[in-house]
Amino acid sequence: MGRVLILYYSKDGNTRKMAEYVAEGAAEITGIDVVLKSISEATREDVYWCDGIALGSPTHLGTVAADMKKFWEDLLPDWQKIDGKIGCAFSSEGGWGGGAELTCQTLLTIMMNFGFLVFGLTDYSARQFTAHYGATLAGEPRSEREIESCRRIGRRLSEWVAVYFDGRHEAHPLKATYIREF
Numbered sequence: 001m002g003r004v005l006i007l008y009y010s011k012d013g014n015t016r017k018m019a020e021y022v023a024e025g026a027a028e029i030t031g032i033d034v035v036l037k038s039i040s041e042a043t044r045e046d047v048y049w050c051d052g053i054a055l056g057s058p059t060h061l062g063t064v065a066a067d068m069k070k071f072w073e074d075l076l077p078d079w080q081k082i083d084g085k086i087g088c089a090f091s092s093e094g095g096w097g098g099g100a101e102l103t104c105q106t107l108l109t110i111m112m113n114f115g116f117l118v119f120g121l122t123d124y125s126a127r128q129f130t131a132h133y134g135a136t137l138a139g140e141p142r143s144e145r146e147i148e149s150c151r152r153i154g155r156r157l158s159e160w161v162a163v164y165f166d167g168r169h170e171a172h173p174l175k176a177t178y179i180r181e182f
């Protein structure tokens with residue numbers, strides 16, 4: 001059974017709300033065990049346990065929040081125990097254009113240092129609204145397209161875990177029957 005961890009830091013609650021929708025999306029794939037934890041609740045055992053992580057941070061000064069970076073810096077002695085897991089990112093920013101995509105890229109970069117196989121979405125959750133570098137939005141998720149963007153990145157993570165860890169080729173997104181482009 002594939003194992004997915006939604007791991008986030010949230011100072012004021014917006015990224016936590018995103019994380020909850022990401023977890024909902026991850027749970028759309030049957031047979032995947034989904035766990036939602038903040039970095040203050042999670043331990044290194046949670047990171048070892050999972051096959052894939054959706055990693056979320058608010059955008060702080062155009063990049064990842066310091067607490068999130070510290071979580072991974074503290075894991076560094078064990079970096080070679082983590083190779084080969086699947087990773088994706090999400091971020092809440094204060095305003096559109098505030099750097100959330102840069103934060104996602106940094107989250108992906110952090111995971112690459114641990115040997116994660118990272119991905120973005122080719123999907124659109126609505127017209128002109130995609131998540132190529134991860135799910136990004138300003139403030140908390142409110143509109144359907146923002147919520148769907150969070151759900152979609154979580155769903156895709158579970159799909160990739162199902163395909164690559166459980167050998168469930170029917171879960172491959174190219175076989176998906178839901179709408180992937182608007």
Ligand SMILES: Cc1cc2nc3c(=O)[nH]c(=O)nc-3n(C[C@H](O)[C@H](O)[C@H](O)COP(=O)(O)O)c2cc1C
Binds near residue numbers: 099138139
């Ligand atoms: C220290 C700090 C730095 C921030 N820097 C940025 C920034 O560079 N760009 C931006 O759009 N918002 C910035 N914000 C706003 C947060 O990204 C935004 O409020 C986000 O929704 C907070 O997520 P949270 O509720 O999960 O903490 C900053 C907030 C703080 C506290």
